[in-house]
Amino acid sequence: MRTFLASRRAFTLVELLVVIAIIGVLVALLLPAVQQAREAARRMQCTNHLKQLALAMHNYHDTFQVFPQGMNGTMQNGYVDNPQEMTWMPLVLPFLEQGALHDSFDFTITTSTCCGAWPTYDTVVPTLLCPSDPAGVKNTQQGFHGNYVLCLGDTLYNPSTDPGGTNRNGMFFPRSRTKFTNMQDGTSNTLMAGELLINPDTSSGHDLRGRYFNGREGSSLFTTLYPPNTTVGDTHPYCINSPPHLPCTAGSEYKFSSRSQHPGGVMVAMGDASCRFVAETINLKTWHYLGARNDGQTIGEF
Numbered sequence: 001m002r003t004f005l006a007s008r009r010a011f012t013l014v015e016l017l018v019v020i021a022i023i024g025v026l027v028a029l030l031l032p033a034v035q036q037a038r039e040a041a042r043r044m045q046c047t048n049h050l051k052q053l054a055l056a057m058h059n060y061h062d063t064f065q066v067f068p069q070g071m072n073g074t075m076q077n078g079y080v081d082n083p084q085e086m087t088w089m090p091l092v093l094p095f096l097e098q099g100a101l102h103d104s105f106d107f108t109i110t111t112s113t114c115c116g117a118w119p120t121y122d123t124v125v126p127t128l129l130c131p132s133d134p135a136g137v138k139n140t141q142q143g144f145h146g147n148y149v150l151c152l153g154d155t156l157y158n159p160s161t162d163p164g165g166t167n168r169n170g171m172f173f174p175r176s177r178t179k180f181t182n183m184q185d186g187t188s189n190t191l192m193a194g195e196l197l198i199n200p201d202t203s204s205g206h207d208l209r210g211r212y213f214n215g216r217e218g219s220s221l222f223t224t225l226y227p228p229n230t231t232v233g234d235t236h237p238y239c240i241n242s243p244p245h246l247p248c249t250a251g252s253e254y255k256f257s258s259r260s261q262h263p264g265g266v267m268v269a270m271g272d273a274s275c276r277f278v279a280e281t282i283n284l285k286t287w288h289y290l291g292a293r294n295d296g297q298t299i300g301e302f
């Protein structure tokens with residue numbers, strides 16, 4: 001019997017290289033689209049969280065006829081003179097569907113140790129996190145840190161000229177008791193909240209940005225002194241491991257700018273609870289005016 005062997009023709013090296021090149025081009029074209037789609041989803045979730053916070057602020061005001069204070073102590077030589085050292089965040093927890101967590105805190109503590117009587121201070125509140133921040137969850141050392149902070153105004157803390165820090169022109173500052181009527185520029189023209197990036201701690205120290213349970217140096221407040229995503233470093237005494245997108249300069253003044261990982265700008269919540277995307281190229285004067293609650297300035301398009 002005669003056996004016939006079917007001949008096979010294999011790919012040549014040139015053909016194989018061409019196929020690989022085509023696949024590489026397709027991947028290069030597809031990957032940015034996938035990344036953009038993922039960021040769009042993260043930004044949408046981030047916006048939803050910020051909206052929930054803004055509505056929580058409104059519900060708090062409806063209940064108590066005043067917005068929560070930016071922090072419950074005053075600034076004096078860099079330290080809060082109230083032993084609880086907390087910020088606005090624990091106060092609004094019931095309005096973020098975190099009533100049980102709120103009830104676990106003893107708001108009458110007298111210890112001078114940060115959060116010592118609050119064993120649940122490291123509990124993560126997902127609503128206060130933006131999924132676009134690569135730092136992710138941070139809840140060690142000084143407790144839970146979040147990506148959403150309230151607007152102090154367009155100035156900064158300077159302990160030498162304003163030890164108490166209570167003379168700010170934004171909606172929230174130490175022992176603030178602002179109301180809707182204080183937004184004389186209009187609720188749609190006044191910033192309420194914005195984004196802030198978290199910096200992971202290292203073995204050499206703790207970065208306080210986004211810290212909620214220890215209000216020293218205004219860690220849960222931001223200023224519009226510099227534009228969104230500014231390259232000018234934040235200022236506080238404990239700068240560690242500052243990456244290029246989150247610069248920091250150690251100093252006695254305290255200022256924190258709004259930053260995000262969204263391409264081109266940050267998400268903010270206005271006094272009327274609307275959420276908007278503000279480009280990092282916004283006119284600086286406009287950004288200043290948005291931070292102040294009653295400067296009487298006319299705000300153009302942004």
